[in-house]
Every structure is written in C-alpha cells, then in structure tokens.
Amino acid sequence: MKKEQLEITLADALPKDAKALLDFYKEVGAETDYLSFGAEGLGINQEQETRYIKSLEDAPNNRLLIARLGDDIIGVASVGAEQHAKIAHVGELGISILRRFWGLGLSKVMMEDMIDWAIENEILRYLRLEVSNDNMRAITLYEKYRFEKIGKTPNGMYHDGQFHDLVLMGLNVENTDQAE
Template structure:
C-alpha cells in the first residue's frame, strides 16, 4: 500500500467505479484498445461479470484504490477450454495521475503471485502492449516478460496504424 492506496480483488459493488475508471483512462491515453466510446457495458452487466470472475479459477480482477476511487485495474483472464486453460491474458490500466509511483509494479507482482499460486493452472501468461508505450514495456521486461513478436499495424489510433508487441512469461516448471 502506498499512502492511502490499496490493492484488492474486485467485488460486484465496484462495477460503476470500475466502468468510470475505464471511461476516464480511455480518454487520457492513446494506449488503450478502446477510445472515447468507452467500455460499452452496463453496471448490471459488469456486476455479473465480476461475480463470475470471483467464482472462476482461471481469472482474477484486481482494483487499486486511492481512498474509495479506483485508480488502477489489473487482470489475468484465463480460458475454460482444456487446450487453452494453461494460458492467461494479462491487462493492466492505471490512471495517468498515478503513473511512475510503483503502482504498476505492485499490481503486476500480485498478478504473477496469483498465476504462480497452487490453485492456478497457468503455465503461461501473455499480454500485448503498443510498441510506443515504453514505460509499460519496461515494466513488463523488469517483471520477466519476454518479447515474442512485434505485430505491425496491431492497433489503429485515429488515422495511425501502430505496432503492438506480444510478450509472455512462463509460469512454473514445464
């Protein structure tokens, strides 16, 4: 915890604040896959999604809070398919006012700890990040992620096509 900040699993009552956070960060940076259209989800749908995540053994959703405001979200999203259940897709988003204070490191550490827990079936976690997002790429490399591919034109931001990096980390012994 940094000052008044804490990180915990999301609960259904976080749904509205979570959607507000996603809408806010979609507007303050071009690094998200969503733009001004926002998350496009109702509070009720997000509440149901969080309930399912809490019951899941392949997905975890963390929120970082400063007092009661959600300032960051971190998720490992798994797959129920037997052939893909060993792979988790990581995403993280932090409000711009909280960049550069170590919050991303703290959230990634908790995601990796969860992925390495005995209850997790994960053997691989992966993520995509825009090549131009040097701060995030540095964090992922520091945490042990390896660059696997650069996907030309992996995302379109307004009129520009941008490269996207695929990065991964192996979990446990293979």
C-alpha cells in the same frame, strides 16, 4: 518539500464495484491511446459488468484486481483466461492506472501481485499480453518482470492518426508444484 504519503489498497473486484469500474475505464481510456478502448470505456452496461465480476467466482484462472485511494479506483490489473481445458493455462494480462498516479510505483506493486498470484494459481502456466510498440514505458515494465517479446501484430492498433504494431510478450509462470 515533503513527499505526500498515499494509502493505496489492493483488493479483488466485487460485484458492487461494477459502476465504479465502468467509470474508471472511461476515465483511463480518455487519458491514453495505448488501451484498446477510449473515453467510451468498455462499451458494456453496469449489469453486464456485474455479471462478469460474479463470473470470476467460477473462473479460478481469472482475476480482476483493483487499486483504490480511499473510495476511488485508481488502477486495475486483470488476468483473463478461457475455461476450456486445452487453453485454460494461458492468461491475458492487462494493467491500467490513472495518469495522475503514474510514476509512483503502483504498476510495479500491481504487477508483482498479479505475477505472484499467477505463479500460485493451480491452472495458469503462462501469461501473455499485447502492447503498442511505441509504449516504451509499459514495455520496460514488462521486461523488468522477465516478459519476453515473442511476436508482433503488424498495424494492430490505430491511434494518433496512424497504425502501430503491437508487441506480443509472454512470461512462464509455472511453479514447481505444477511441473509434471
């Protein structure tokens, strides 16, 4: 059997992507218990999502990366960081991919793109994330990219009728040009 070749493109989100992103979040939220939201999505409307995407233009330490197959969004990776000077150097990393595209290496490509971007970013010095302690697939991916376990939030997530600990992981992304 011949493997199908998919042409997936990566691009930063634009305001015109707001509705498609909200639809993506509803679909991906329904597929896994490991996100902080479910089939309801993010709980915001298209106008709010459009404003958020526009705000990224003025937030150089934030990014929203979209993976597309044709016109369909199949994955999203993001780094969100505060603009306050004391904490602007720490970004929260998130990644989600539609289940039918798991196992194709897309998470690796998106992770590498986001880490490279963070290393080159003039503000960011550290990425962190939280992941359910039983999401071994994600933990393995993060460890592959040198994220270290730095703590946990006991009972930080509720799914499958029970509470689960969240593992806090972090990665230093300071490049040599940033070192003082």
